[in-house]
Amino acid sequence: MKENTCCFIGHRTINETEDLKLKLNEIIEKLIVHENVDTFLFGSKSRFNSLCLETVTETKEKYPYIKRVYVRAEYPYISEHYKNYLLESYEDTYYPENIMNSGRAAYVERNYEMIDKSRYCIVYYNKQGAPTTRKSGAKTALDYAVKQKKHIIKLP
DSSP: OGGGEEEEEEOSSOOOOHHHHHHHHHHHHHHHHHHOOOEEEEOOSOHHHHHHHHHHHHHHTTOTTOEEEEEOSSOSSOOHHHHHHHTTTOSEEEOOGGGTTOGGGHHHHHHHHHHHTOSEEEEEOOGGGSOSSSOOHHHHHHHHHHHTTOEEEEEO
16 A cells, blocks of 8 residues: 555644645645555544545546545444445545554554555644644654655645
């Protein structure tokens, strides 16, 4: 999966501008056309993630072969009804076995999973936008991606 895969990591809240949307669209299209990326991994719980899903879904109209995969940090076992609901927006979903007993660290571990399975990481990290009352999940993921020597595309 790694060679042709890209994941998205970012803050829960972002400064959503037209410029950001255009840049994100341009990056995604370049990855598809020039780097043969055909699989995009998504997490949850952030506006950046939602924006990326919207952008990839729009891009899918032009490149129908690309796949959107939702990597769950909750619900290791899901009903057929919930799976069908998720598959309205994604081509696949899975829950990484290695996060089964992670507790509160499940989202961090899920992000590590997405980074490990990707060659490219599009990261929205803004020091000014980072939380001050807790450690930033986006920063933790960014540091991990750097350590893993991934191709990182930083926004904004």
